[in-house]
């Protein structure tokens with residue numbers, strides 16, 4: 001066989017190229033850290049979407065000359081830019097909060113190894129800490145208690161999901177805590193049906209699942225006949241039970257990534273009702289953080305209005321008049337005060353800004369109760385769009 005077609009030889013060449021690519025990625029990352037240092041100096045925002053667009057259009061054009069598809073080039077560089085922005089944000093946050101606990105952090109989360117919360121912790125701290133000391137918990141209340149008592153630095157809590165909506169239990173707990181929200185992370189939730197032994201769907205008699213994944217996969221489950229659902233405290237708990245059983249008639253709903261930690265494999269993938277299924281998690285801590293001016297910030301408030309008509313509208317008008325965008329509004333009953341509601345608002349503004357300070361003063365006058373739950377960097381990096389003309393002839 002000619003050397004050109006010798007598989008081992010070709011793979012060796014690919015390995016060499018991949019190594020070079022990695023080194024180039026690392027070099028680019030190091031340069032963007034210098035960009036962050038320069039921006040810290042000049043107080044310029046991390047994100048510069050005009051620069052991103054110019055960069056993408058140039059790379060698409062150059063890529064086409066090399067026979068590379070425009071969508072391929074776009075998706076690679078959007079991922080690189082997302083990493084660059086998140087890295088710069090993490091660096092600037094360290095500068096703004098020199099007292100932040102690093103390089104080792106302790107975090108409490110729901111479930112055990114492999115739960116969606118566990119995966120969110122690892123993703124969140126991957127660019128912020130060298131070592132994570134993990135504490136899996138059985139309930140959201142336990143997570144809050146561990147952080148409040150100082151046994152751990154942080155608690156990771158799921159707060160909303162694009163399919164099943166807000167997680168009320170977490171909202172209710174936030175009414176009664178002194179902890180601050182210091183970060184957020186949104187993760188894709190890719191539910192799979194996982195098994196511990198080789199089997200087929202028609203043999204499955206019992207599915208273990210936590211309530212949230214169960215409701216998010218209701219369409220798939222409705223189609224399965226004669227299957228019993230066994231509710232578990234967490235996805236990790238469900239996965240551990242299925243691993244122990246080593247039974248071809250049982251399966252669990254969980255992520256493929258988490259399942260790997262329990263030697264489970266996916267029998268069915270993408271079983272959620274909605275193809276795009278994401279959960280937003282919040283990170284709580286005893287001490288609030290400051291958000292660097294170069295980073296887009298979100299502030300979460302809770303407030304209670306009087307029972308008079310239009311009371312909430314009045315509050316929203318204060319936001320409107322101050323040009324503050326509200327990205328989430330939620331209401332929950334106030335315990336012990338039937339029919340009265342506590343409102344939770346996420347606004348896109350930095351607590352340090354004069355505009356938000358003025359807004360809070362105005363809101364204080366017209367509400368019965370108001371509290372800031374935290375101000376933290378917006379973690380969601382929406383990809384910069386490239387003009388259709390650049391993508392054409394792909």
Ligand SMILES: O=C(O)C(=O)C[C@]1(C(=O)O)C=C[C@@H](O)C=C1
Pocket residue numbers: 032035046047048049051052055080081084085
């Ligand atoms: O050039 C900058 O200003 C950067 O911050 C670097 C970079 C990139 O990684 O290329 C990242 C974020 C900006 O939105 C634009 C470009």
